[in-house]
Amino acid sequence: MSQNRFPSAAFPNIRPRRMRRDDFSRRLMRESRLSVDDLIYPVFVLEGEARIEPVASMPGVSRMSLDKLLLLAAEAVALEIPALALFPVIESGKSEGAEEAWNPDGLVPRVVRALKARFPELGVITDVALDPYTSHGQDGLIDAKGYVLNDETLVALEKQALCHAAAGADVVAPSDMMDGRVGRIRAALEAAGYIHTRILAYSAKYASAFYGPFRDAVGSAGNLGKGNKYSYQMDPANSDEAIREVALDISEGADMFMVKPGMPYLDIVRRVKSELRVPTYVYQVSGEYAMLKAAAANGWLNEEAVFMEALLAFKRAGADGILTYYALDAARILKRHA
Numbered sequence: 001m002s003q004n005r006f007p008s009a010a011f012p013n014i015r016p017r018r019m020r021r022d023d024f025s026r027r028l029m030r031e032s033r034l035s036v037d038d039l040i041y042p043v044f045v046l047e048g049e050a051r052i053e054p055v056a057s058m059p060g061v062s063r064m065s066l067d068k069l070l071l072l073a074a075e076a077v078a079l080e081i082p083a084l085a086l087f088p089v090i091e092s093g094k095s096e097g098a099e100e101a102w103n104p105d106g107l108v109p110r111v112v113r114a115l116k117a118r119f120p121e122l123g124v125i126t127d128v129a130l131d132p133y134t135s136h137g138q139d140g141l142i143d144a145k146g147y148v149l150n151d152e153t154l155v156a157l158e159k160q161a162l163c164h165a166a167a168g169a170d171v172v173a174p175s176d177m178m179d180g181r182v183g184r185i186r187a188a189l190e191a192a193g194y195i196h197t198r199i200l201a202y203s204a205k206y207a208s209a210f211y212g213p214f215r216d217a218v219g220s221a222g223n224l225g226k227g228n229k230y231s232y233q234m235d236p237a238n239s240d241e242a243i244r245e246v247a248l249d250i251s252e253g254a255d256m257f258m259v260k261p262g263m264p265y266l267d268i269v270r271r272v273k274s275e276l277r278v279p280t281y282v283y284q285v286s287g288e289y290a291m292l293k294a295a296a297a298n299g300w301l302n303e304e305a306v307f308m309e310a311l312l313a314f315k316r317a318g319a320d321g322i323l324t325y326y327a328l329d330a331a332r333i334l335k336r337h338a
């Protein structure tokens, strides 16, 4: 005998809501989980001492000098966040040829040495790209017409990556989108004996308007002016091309693979993870952060609820890790609920 009081096709026997009824059964069937192990915290560093400069378009995010960054890093370590991603603000020393990018006494190598000396267990990821160092704000070297030159840029990126590895960077992260840079950097690292340095390739990096606040933060917006990055970053219309880019970076020897931006590109994260089955990372970029902050500031969204939902959605899409400006906040919440 059916227990259905209304044994008719008008009422269902199959009820997905049963499992949603109570907290215990919701927990038992939960497929994805966000953990502090998934978080990478992007930070901005500048020269000097006792400097903290809030980034107007990224409330809660500041550019700061090394002494202050060490305090922030201590917080990240206390929360057991696995790694920081370091972005420099270069105020003087920008040039056409970006020579400051491989100065062994430059800002990035000094900050990497200090971080690794103080917090050996904290992973330090450095950005390999020329945009903080070029007077024109492009990620590579340009010709007379402003075209970003691929192979000439590779020579510079190789020097920059070696400089970061020599300073003790655990992971170098080429975010420039030049062709062949992963292979070139991998070969240079091996030849120099840096066999443990990981490469996090920004493999599928789109030419996105969501990077706006970041360009304010590192001060490359003014230098870039009306310029754009369409000749090297990917067209937001493309998906198969992202798979090809990741496949190339696999064959060139990268260890970790990034999709960027995050929320509008969840389909790309899913395809990379399902089709290529590699360690997959996603960058919740500055514009995504700014959107959530702005809506929260207006009282239009519950900030904590929406950023935790967004981070969980990256996990559901297949990401193994997430670069997020919310890393400290998320880690605190996860700790509270642990």
Ligand SMILES: NCc1[nH]cc(CCC(=O)O)c1CC(=O)O
Pocket (backbone or CB within 6 Å): 127, 129, 130, 131, 139, 175, 176, 210, 211, 212, 213, 214, 215, 229, 284, 285, 286, 287
């Ligand atoms: N090498 C450039 C770089 N590295 C990280 C970001 C964006 C990160 C963010 O928006 O949070 C960018 C912006 C760009 O390509 O202009």
Ligand SMILES: [Mg+2]
Pocket (backbone or CB within 6 Å): 177, 178, 179, 180, 203, 245, 248
């Ligand atoms: Mg590529």
